[in-house]
Amino acid sequence: MVTKEEVLNIAKLSKLYLTSEELEDAFNEMKGIVKFVNQVNEMQNPDEEINHANELFNAFREDEIVPSFPREKILENVEGGKEGFFYLEKSQ
């Protein structure tokens, strides 16, 4: 079970400030998610640890350089940033 307080706490940790309607929606969604996960848990043999859907391990990369993105591209989503930086204005 999940409580409203828990949802509020998670929102706070995520720096989300919810109105009471938004909290209601998030609470209902979260309840649904927890219910679904509990169903999955019921299907699982408790003696068997399942980490991933497949048996893959050691998916590694070689230590080889690939050119990075041009800075204009990197800063495209923040309107070009400021002086080459991402930029956060002082909050009032």
Add this chain to the structure above:
Amino acid sequence: MKYELVVGLETHVELLTKTKIFCSCINGFGAEPNTHCCPICIGHPGTLPKLNKEVINLAVKAGLATNCHINLKSNMDRKNYVYPDLSKAYQISQYNIPICENGYIELSSGKRIRINRIHMEEDAGKLVHKGGDVYIDYNRGGVPLIEIVTEPDISSSGEAREYVEKLQSILRYVEVSDCKMQEGSMRCDINVSVKPVGSCKLGVRTEIKNMNSVTFMTKAIDYEFERQSDILENKGEVVQQTLRYCENSNSTESMREKEDAQDYRYFKDPDLVDIVLSEEDVNKLKKSLPELPDVRIKRYAEDFGVSKSDAELIVKYKNAADFFEKASKGLQSPKTVSNFIIGQIFRVIETESEREKFNILITPNQLNELVKLIEGNKINMNLAKKTFSRMLETGKSAADFISESDMQEISQSELEEICKEAIKSNSKAVNDYLGGKEKALKAILGNVMRQTKGRGNAQMIEEKLVNLLKNS
């Protein structure tokens, strides 16, 4: 009441890989902001991290070099927190199962500082604060780190210094990190508490974040020890909190506390699969390790006749140690070489970083030649030292300063002539000496040394003079 200090250290070290931990951007210091970035390391949704194999190799090497147990199976976890230095709102780290556990570093006293764990994680971006605004550079975001966590075994700021310097030395030898504190590739968080001497119960601890200099770290520890002892002495209570050390005032101040207790909600990162190593992988890495500082110190003391403290001074800097070994080749007394390094080279290059680089003008072979001249009795120590100073200044060889005639071993008859001459021309000193002032001999000796231009052996000359004066 008397109090004792209890310190544990968490040291973050950036790894010397070519690329970042989860993407193929360059891992490099000092570039233009946000030029080592791609959608993975700036945390765009829908991107997938892929672990750099070299990060595991270096983390395992660090563990082996610090006597850790290597966990053959481990994984990456997510540590959730919201702060602008981390664009994904989580840091990929290791939580339940770190790659290395239960190691130690031994101090020169023989005391072991236990290492609780070494785990791998990604570094965060760098925030630049200007007039209240924040500028963010993600070049450092995704740079591979290991965090080395000790048990609270450190009981003085001196031990803390020795531990950190030893850790630096080890990690440089095994080429895991350059450990440059001033560039941020090594940073320490310090946990400090005090307790009444002899008490088993640990006191309330404070954490001082992000020390980037060994000197400031020791000052911060000393300050915090005094502060906490004073509080307890006055029947107060130490508040558990995170502190910042202020270099200018040499004091600590509270960092603004987050409203909530930290709740990182760690969970296994579903984007990354388990890391499974074989015994063979670990053995291969073990075999690839170079000779470690402790082994070198022992070898220099046992095989080369260098004192343990001198060996420690040299071995601390890998380049100095390599220079020492090359310069000692074929010599009867490598100790003479270590004396030149500590007594003269270290006087020219004084700072830690200069000694680490060991950029000097002469080659090991040039020092080797000079010491051979001493061992062959061609020149005495006095002349050798003067010559070596000039060699260090100019990069020239001993032969450029010492002429052939200087190096001719002086004949007994020639030496006797010079001694007689010196006795004749220093009648005052001679009278003083004969009158019982033994020190007056030094003046005559100095005169002879000048005349022989450093060819004569001081002890031999002294004996000769004493004999001549006795029979005069």
